[in-house]
Amino acid sequence: MIMIIITIMIIIMIIIIIIIIMIIIIIIIIIMIIITIIIIITIIIIITIIIITITIIIIISKVNIQPLLLASCLFFAVFGSVRGANGTVPLVLWHGMGDSCCNPLSMGAVKKMVEIKIPGIYVLSLEIGKTVVEDTENGFFMNVNDQVSLVCDTLARDPQLKEGYNAMGFSQGGQFLRAVAQRCPSPPMRNLISIGGQHQGVYGLPNCPGQSSHICDWIRKMLNSGAYTGLVQNHLVQAQYWHDPLNEELYRNHSLFLADINQERVLNESYKKNLQALRSFVMVKFLRDSMVEPIDSEWFGFYKPGQAKETETLQESVLYKEDRLGLQALDKAGKLVFLSSDGDHLQFTDAWFNANILPYLH
Ligand SMILES: *[C@@H]1O[C@H](CO)[C@@H](O)[C@H](O)[C@H]1NC(C)=O
Numbered sequence: 408m409i410m411i412i413i414t415i416m417i418i419i420m421i422i423i424i425i426i427i428i429m430i431i432i433i434i435i436i437i438i439m440i441i442i443t444i445i446i447i448i449t450i451i452i453i454i455t456i457i458i459i460t461i462t463i464i465i466i467i468s469k470v471n472i473q474p475l476l477l478a479s480c481l482f483f484a485v486f487g488s489v490r491g492a493n494g495t496v497p498l499v500l501w502h503g504m505g506d507s508c509c510n511p512l513s514m515g516a517v518k519k520m521v522e523i524k525i526p527g528i529y530v531l532s533l534e535i536g537k538t539v540v541e542d543t544e545n546g547f548f549m550n551v552n553d554q555v556s557l558v559c560d561t562l563a564r565d566p567q568l569k570e571g572y573n574a575m576g577f578s579q580g581g582q583f584l585r586a587v588a589q590r591c592p593s594p595p596m597r598n599l600i601s602i603g604g605q606h607q608g609v610y611g612l613p614n615c616p617g618q619s620s621h622i623c624d625w626i627r628k629m630l631n632s633g634a635y636t637g638l639v640q641n642h643l644v645q646a647q648y649w650h651d652p653l654n655e656e657l658y659r660n661h662s663l664f665l666a667d668i669n670q671e672r673v674l675n676e677s678y679k680k681n682l683q684a685l686r687s688f689v690m691v692k693f694l695r696d697s698m699v700e701p702i703d704s705e706w707f708g709f710y711k712p713g714q715a716k717e718t719e720t721l722q723e724s725v726l727y728k729e730d731r732l733g734l735q736a737l738d739k740a741g742k743l744v745f746l747s748s749d750g751d752h753l754q755f756t757d758a759w760f761n762a763n764i765l766p767y768l769h
């Protein structure tokens with residue numbers, strides 16, 4: 408009797424244990440199914456994001472002048488939005504002619520790209536005027552010396568810049584930032600990077616960027632009719648760095664901006680001293696530039712005086728030989744850097760920027 412009861416109890420216990428094990432197995436299977444579903448959904452979402460990003464990149468690159476640059480920005484904006492500790496050197500950007508501080512396809516993209524590559528960096532893209540439209544117009548019509556002193560004021564009042572900053576100017580923004588370096592030693596500029604700037608001016612305006620081609624035709628007429636007359640000098644930005652090699656004396660006497668910062672009239676010792684304080688002065692030349700004449704100006708070279716065919720390098724110029732601006736001293740100290748990009752005006756790839764410019768932004 409007792410044996411039978413014990414046997415029955417054992418059988419019941421075994422059955423109960425089996426039932427519990429089965430329940431556990433079922434629960435485990437359900438959990439695994441749920442996890443699998445979650446993984447599948449995640450994979451689908453990631454693939455969708457990648458497809459959308461690629462589509463956007465393809466669409467944008469059809470209309471954009473710098474597709475590579477923007478493409479990588481978009482990519483990182485989606486996947487790499489890390490922001491770390493800083494200890495970074497602030498960066499000031501000055502845009503080129505026909506552009507503005509905040510155009511998402513140009514300065515906006517550069518700003519974003521730098522912010523992604525150097526987490527925590529403070530990037531100030533200069534706006535000359537109160538609105539983007541005013542900023543663009545001032546790139547054509549506002550006296551450059553006034554623009555430079557406005558920028559000097561802005562920089563001096565910015566608490567984030569007081570320990571110093573790097574400066575990167577695009578096209579005419581390159582020579583304008585050099586004027587800032589020469590005239591306004593405080594806060595101190597560390598590296599000056601000129602991306603296609605025209606340090607000996609231009610003698611010709613063959614093509615214009617973007618939408619500005621009819622303004623450009625008009626500007627060309629004004630320059631040809633009398634770049635050095637008071638009215639044109641005062642109100643046309645491009646006249647202020649117009650450099651006529653056939654009339655060097657006229658240029659020297661009347662160029663309000665360029666002849667001054669290049670020490671053509673008087674020798675301002677403070678210009679020389681302030682420029683020496685740079686850690687490096689980097690000049691980028693675009694080998695297939697169709698907007699700047701002569702291209703040599705991007706490396707501080709120009710036409711030999713009296714004609715407009717043969718050019719001379721910076722090292723061959725009187726400015727360098729007499730070291731009127733301290734460029735020879737900078738060169739001897741290894742602080743002048745000549746870089747080139749094999750493209751049209753302001754065209755470079757993300758990889759080129761990383762390899763050549765990024766090291767100067769730290
Ligand atoms: C760190 O980054 C923040 C935000 O970008 C900025 O306000 C601050 O000035 C930076 N600090 C230094 C030391 O650069």
Ligand SMILES: *[C@@H]1O[C@H](CO)[C@@H](O)[C@H](O)[C@H]1NC(C)=O
Pocket residue numbers: 589590673674675676677678
């Ligand atoms: C030299 O440049 C500084 C800064 O712009 C200016 O204040 C000073 O008047 C200039 N000196 C001469 C002799 O032009």
Ligand SMILES: *[C@@H]1O[C@H](CO)[C@@H](O)[C@H](O)[C@H]1NC(C)=O
Pocket residue numbers: 656657660
């Ligand atoms: C340039 O200025 C100098 C000195 O003021 C003057 O003698 C000369 O005639 C001027 N030349 C031109 C072409 O304006």
